[in-house]
Amino acid sequence: MSPSTPRTTADRWRRRTAAATATVLTCALATACGAGQDRDDAESPADRVGVTDDTIKVGGHFPLTGVAAPGYSEIPSGHQAFYDFVNAEGGVGGREIEFVAKDDAYNPTNTTQVTNELVLSDEIFGMVGGLGTPTHGAAIDFLNDEGVPDLFVSSGSRQWGETPEEYPMTFGWQPDYVIEGKVMGQWIAENMPDARVGLLLQDDDLGADGEAGVREFIDDQIVEVVSYTPSNTDIAPQLAQLQAADVDLVIGFSVPSFTALSQLVALRLGFDPQWMYTNVGSDPSLVGSLLATFSEGAVADGASLLDGVITTEYIPGVDAPEDPWVQLWQRVWDEYGEEGEPLTNYRIYGMSQAYTLVQALQAAGDDLTREGVVAAIEEAGGDFEGPGLAPFRYSADSHLGLSGMRVVQLEGGVGQPLTPVLTSDLGDAEVTEDESAAGDAPPESGIPDVEPVG
Amino acid sequence: MPALRPRLGSSPLLRHLLVALVGGAVALAVLTAVDDFRAGQLAAMAYLGIAAAGLTVLTGLNGQLSLGHGAFMAIGAYTAALFLGDVEPAAPLAVVLLAATAVASLVGLVVGLAAARLHGPYLAGATLALAVAVPGLAIYFGDTLGGEQGLSVRVPEPPAWFADLLFFLTAVDPSRGRFVAYLSWFVLIVVLVLLANLSQSRVGRTWRAVRDHEVAAELAGISLTRARVVAFVVSAATAGLAGALMAMVVRLTAPSGFTLTLSLTLLTAVVLGGLGSLAGALIGAALLTFLPQVVTGIGSDLGLDDVQSAELAPLVYGVVMILVILLAPAGLVGTLQGWRLRRRAAAGPAAPAVPATARPSDPTRPSDPTRPSDPTHPTHPTHPTDKAGRA
Numbered sequence: 001m002s003p004s005t006p007r008t009t010a011d012r013w014r015r016r017t018a019a020a021t022a023t024v025l026t027c028a029l030a031t032a033c034g035a036g037q038d039r040d041d042a043e044s045p046a047d048r049v050g051v052t053d054d055t056i057k058v059g060g061h062f063p064l065t066g067v068a069a070p071g072y073s074e075i076p077s078g079h080q081a082f083y084d085f086v087n088a089e090g091g092v093g094g095r096e097i098e099f100v101a102k103d104d105a106y107n108p109t110n111t112t113q114v115t116n117e118l119v120l121s122d123e124i125f126g127m128v129g130g131l132g133t134p135t136h137g138a139a140i141d142f143l144n145d146e147g148v149p150d151l152f153v154s155s156g157s158r159q160w161g162e163t164p165e166e167y168p169m170t171f172g173w174q175p176d177y178v179i180e181g182k183v184m185g186q187w188i189a190e191n192m193p194d195a196r197v198g199l200l201l202q203d204d205d206l207g208a209d210g211e212a213g214v215r216e217f218i219d220d221q222i223v224e225v226v227s228y229t230p231s232n233t234d235i236a237p238q239l240a241q242l243q244a245a246d247v248d249l250v251i252g253f254s255v256p257s258f259t260a261l262s263q264l265v266a267l268r269l270g271f272d273p274q275w276m277y278t279n280v281g282s283d284p285s286l287v288g289s290l291l292a293t294f295s296e297g298a299v300a301d302g303a304s305l306l307d308g309v310i311t312t313e314y315i316p317g318v319d320a321p322e323d324p325w326v327q328l329w330q331r332v333w334d335e336y337g338e339e340g341e342p343l344t345n346y347r348i349y350g351m352s353q354a355y356t357l358v359q360a361l362q363a364a365g366d367d368l369t370r371e372g373v374v375a376a377i378e379e380a381g382g383d384f385e386g387p388g389l390a391p392f393r394y395s396a397d398s399h400l401g402l403s404g405m406r407v408v409q410l411e412g413g414v415g416q417p418l419t420p421v422l423t424s425d426l427g428d429a430e431v432t433e434d435e436s437a438a439g440d441a442p443p444e445s446g447i448p449d450v451e452p453v454g
Numbered sequence: 455m456p457a458l459r460p461r462l463g464s465s466p467l468l469r470h471l472l473v474a475l476v477g478g479a480v481a482l483a484v485l486t487a488v489d490d491f492r493a494g495q496l497a498a499m500a501y502l503g504i505a506a507a508g509l510t511v512l513t514g515l516n517g518q519l520s521l522g523h524g525a526f527m528a529i530g531a532y533t534a535a536l537f538l539g540d541v542e543p544a545a546p547l548a549v550v551l552l553a554a555t556a557v558a559s560l561v562g563l564v565v566g567l568a569a570a571r572l573h574g575p576y577l578a579g580a581t582l583a584l585a586v587a588v589p590g591l592a593i594y595f596g597d598t599l600g601g602e603q604g605l606s607v608r609v610p611e612p613p614a615w616f617a618d619l620l621f622f623l624t625a626v627d628p629s630r631g632r633f634v635a636y637l638s639w640f641v642l643i644v645v646l647v648l649l650a651n652l653s654q655s656r657v658g659r660t661w662r663a664v665r666d667h668e669v670a671a672e673l674a675g676i677s678l679t680r681a682r683v684v685a686f687v688v689s690a691a692t693a694g695l696a697g698a699l700m701a702m703v704v705r706l707t708a709p710s711g712f713t714l715t716l717s718l719t720l721l722t723a724v725v726l727g728g729l730g731s732l733a734g735a736l737i738g739a740a741l742l743t744f745l746p747q748v749v750t751g752i753g754s755d756l757g758l759d760d761v762q763s764a765e766l767a768p769l770v771y772g773v774v775m776i777l778v779i780l781l782a783p784a785g786l787v788g789t790l791q792g793w794r795l796r797r798r799a800a801a802g803p804a805a806p807a808v809p810a811t812a813r814p815s816d817p818t819r820p821s822d823p824t825r826p827s828d829p830t831h832p833t834h835p836t837h838p839t840d841k842a843g844r845a
Contacts, residue, residue: 064760064761064764064765065764065765065767065768073761076760076761077759077761080759080760100760101760101761102750102760102764103750103760103761103764103767106710107710107711107713107715108604108704108706108708108710108711109700109704109711109716112494112703112704112705112706113494113495113498113747116490116491116494116495116631117491117747119491120489120490120491120494121489121491121492133602133603134602134603134604134706134708134710135710137603137604137606137706137708138604138606138704138705138706138708141606141608141705142631142705145630157603202602203593203596203601203602204601204602204603205603229590229593229602229709230602230710231589231590231709231710231713232590338759
């Protein structure tokens, strides 16, 4: 220690103290600017955020990167293509639709951040197509607290539409997993009444709701239930358990990657039951390409491995190129889609959601408000005619989406119908035949034409 | 008064409190000035910063490498989520935060006892297993812990006095998100003050002694096990506290939020900023919070589509990481300090550098040439983690 050190230190600290005091005072002054105003003046109506005379801004969170990205990252491109198509024809009520897709990598922590960004920074009018059950679970409270329409969640969990009094701004879109389970269960009860059934469930709403639905019909046929968590890719023990229980039919409520894994593991185990998968996990081209990747090329034609697999269908897909809806999607994609990229079922999914959004905006009328669009869907949504094979269930009491689907069997990547369209609802509602919404065609222009309500 | 000045300079506590006061005032001003979205980002930065600060103390000061701090955050977050569930009335916030800290400390104590016997890659492996296992527990006990889709967290209403005070200052009622941002920064500052004091106290010196030379430390009468366990518990407690705040910021606690990526993210924040430096941990946390969003925004502005600009973020993140390790192996703060020290040394030996212990944010002096054996000073850009975990 040289004798000069204390003084140097003291000097330095005196300077720092002065600087610090100045900073504190400045900050205090700066923050005190708003003092003394009346509280009532601070209210500002947020009902028209994201809407101008010639634009409407919407957005959603999707896994654009990470493990869930294959397939799902194509959904926003479908949205975008359809909005471009509608905008080229003058938009909705003279307003062009701007669409923002944000990446959450299927991690709820990121979903919170990008939802904040969409609502607070991008100032969207509403969210559309937010994807994933755990991810959207991180956004739903915030969206409802802020009064932001939360339209057409890309997940079949019942929580998006079962309790509109709790989540007034949120609407489901695809059929929920409960009715999917019921439709499957009824088909099995009628067509395979003696089958020993095993369930392969994903450890979330997909598995739990699906199981609840299936059990409505074939509770006594189920001999084994196994589940997997998406974070663990080793599902050999679960499949060995199903094999040991000697089941004839396995129903998989699984996402595409685990559909592929279950097929590979079953091949290895020499386990060959009848397979049935949820619509969520049965896209033949995606599962086929995943099979090729996971098996490192050993399974070259993955789609054919799914031959004979039973699944469900609620909107027409690329396997039905003659369907008027698919022809519309093809036309839109050829003109407004990404160069060199094919039309896929995920892009069709996105375009179908976009179609419903355009209907909702039309129904809300030119005087577009957040409350207004919610009221319009509740009032008119049940009558929206779209690509869905069954009608929507939208009303003031239910925000659940499409009410039904049909059971199909895959042959060469094409779904061959096994049943007419079957509709149902949560709980013990019956499964009934309802072809009223199937077999229709889009309007000539390709743009929906819904009358404003009220 | 003249007597006060040297005391102000020589008492770490007073100095830290002063820095904290300035930092708090700046944070208050910034949080008040920014919009709700930035406030949310700053809240995320705060909880990452808290956890990273806890980790940097463990890895930088005590030389133990943990790849499992995400697990402690998960424990804190789930504790908070259980308190802040749908049950009314929710427990007072202070209780929630303390409970999360306490539970994480307890688990940290158990893990720390095991960790004290492990070295380097073995410790890394054990903590790695923890990071993988803990989210699995939430799925196993799905009925209580919500399984894969997690527990939703109701963010508490700001207390009336806080709302009134903030309204008086800014004329705007604070949203819940903004309240959590203020809370997070308040906690961040308190944690930084406590950790800075701790690292300069006898405990901190003990940790460094254990890190630098086990035998010498033991000869000096230091219990190696005790020092390591205490460091681990402090670090785990900090991570638990960060997890509780994370639960409130994210509004949901689900296993997919606590993947291995989170643990590695914390380590990245520490390495980017500089091992052992609290300021570095904060800078690392800021980089990790703001970089992806800014890069994605730049990507969109350049005309990339949504997927491409989303893919740009991990790319830039990786490049930044590689550049920092190649060009600034001691981390951003560490390299800056090294550069300052060298410049001061070049200026002349008459002005000796302030002893490391007199600066709040750089307890390890990573670039001090007199301490070549410092494990937090990866002079060569080769496996800094090996060295850090060597102890």
